[in-house]
Each structure stands twice: as C-alpha cells, then as structure tokens.
C-alpha cells in the first residue's frame with residue numbers, strides 16, 4: 438500500500454474553496470506557492486524519504502508550463518535537500534531554509550555566512566550533537582545556515598527532554614533563531630521567515646494573486662502575509678489564520694488539479710507562453 442492509498446480521507450473540496458479557486462484562477466499573474474513537507478508530500482519518518490504525491494507533482498508541473506503563471510516551493514528544507522526530494526519542474530522558483538535561501542533561476546546567489554555566523558553554526562551543531570547522542574531515536578539534519586534536531590523516531594519523553602535541553606542552551610542566544618516544527622526543533626544563524634519569502638516572491642514575480650498552501654506552524658507566517666486577492670489554505674487540523682482548510686496532502690493534489698483546470702481555461706486565449 439502506498440501513502441497515496443493508505444487511509445485516504447474522503448475527497449472533494451469544499452464549495453467555498455472551489456469558488457476561491459475559480460476566482461484566483463482569473464487573476465492576471467498567478468503565483469502558485471506550495472509548502473513541501475506535509476503539503477505536497479505526506480509526512481514520513483525519514484526526511485530523505487519524503488516524495489511528492491504523484492498527482493500533486495503532475496498538476497504542479499503542468500501549472501509551471503502555463504502563461505502568466507509562476508510556480509514556487511517555499512520550504513524549510515535546504516535548497517539542495519528540497520531539490521533532491523521534490524524534483525521540481527525546471528521553471529519552479531525555490532525558497533529554502535524558511536526563506537534564507539532562494540533559487541530564482543540560473544545564476545542565483547548562494548547563501549553566504551560571515552565568519553561569526555559560521556563559528557556560531559559550528560557551536561550550535563556541537564550543542565545539538567551532544568544532546569542527540571544522549572537521546573536515542575533523534576537525528577540531526579544539516580542545512581547551510583542551521584541544524585535541525587529531528588525527534589520523530591524518538592519516544593515522546595525522550596523527544597521532549599531533548600528539545601527542552603536544546604532550548605535551555607540556545608534560546609535567547611544572540612544570533613541563533615529557533616523554530617518549532619513537526620517533531621523537529623529548527624535552529625538557524627540567519628533570521629528568515631516564510632512571510633518574508635512570500636513578500637519577496639510577490640515582488641519578484643509581479644504576481645497579482647497568490648495561492649499558498651502549508652501544514653506547519655512556520656507556514657502561518659506566509660499565510661499572515663496573504664491579502665484579499667490571494668488564497669491561503671491550511672493543510673491539517675491545527676490552528677490557522679488561513680481562510681480555507683483541507684485535511685491532508687491528498688486534498689492538496691485535488692486543489693492543484695482544480696487550479697490547473699481553471700487556470701487552463703483562463704489562459705487558453707493567450708497566444709504565447711511566458
């Protein structure tokens with residue numbers, strides 16, 4: 438049984454979300470910006486094993502080919518990791534490390550740390566390595582500007598203690614930024630947020646409407662930056678400021694297919710692809 442067929446929740450999007458899809462599909466320049474883990478891909482135990490649902494990947498790839506339409510992934514992952522697991526279409530813009538890294542096409546500048554940040558990152562890594570060593574089931578994930586403490590495969594009490602120990606040392610430390618995620622504690626020596634990433638992409642693409650979907654607490658920063666012309670969708674049952682909600686990544690596939698259908702109709706009269 439694949440993750441796509443396992444315990445699939447009932448499908449079909451709420452009518453008000455379908456109305457919003459029809460509305461945003463009519464915008465002049467559409468930006469379809471998606472979170473990756475928990476949105477395009479179901480959450481899995483091993484970060485390296487995450488893959489997009491096939492239906493989502495297919496609809497997203499078709500959207501990337503349409504005129505007046507830009508696709509983007511806005512992820513907490515490092516760009517290299519995002520590329521490896523998502524295999525995004527060539528035209529898709531990529532935001533990694535919660536906004537600290539950006540790939541806007543060939544020649545995009547790489548994230549550079551100064552000496553102080555590099556030193557701090559090494560210290561953060563040492564702290565987390567010490568904690569992880571004593572906490573069975575936890576693992577570290579390295580990023581260009583940070584280290585993630587993964588606790589998904591640890592017992593709950595071990596996970597809680599490990600995160601508490603990391604917070605006790607790193608919280609409030611100048612130059613170190615912490616974020617909660619799904620069974621992870623994210624650390625970074627660069628301040629970033631998905632909210633800033635959404636604003637950056639809006640400016641860079643001159644989008645007149647943004648469709649964003651995300652499942653995690655860090656995605657709320659992006660959702661908070663959406664305006665009346667945009668559509669924000671929460672994936673899952675946790676608290677959200679988003680106007681719309683779907684239950685699981687399989688519904689994101691439905692959402693992307695609906696956007697593709699409506700957007701194709703909208704741009705069918707355009708003579709050339711941008």
Ligand SMILES: O=P(O)(O)OC[C@H]1O[C@H](O[C@H]2O[C@H](CO)[C@@H](O)[C@H](O)[C@H]2O)[C@H](O)[C@@H](O)[C@@H]1O
Pocket residue numbers: 472473474475479480481482483484485487511512513514515578585587589618619620621623653
């Ligand atoms: O912004 P996202 O694209 O959602 O990335 C957020 C973090 O996702 C990854 O961790 C999460 O997904 C893993 C695979 O499903 C799961 O094992 C883990 O428990 C989740 O927290 C990724 O490993 C992180 O680097 C991202 O920041």
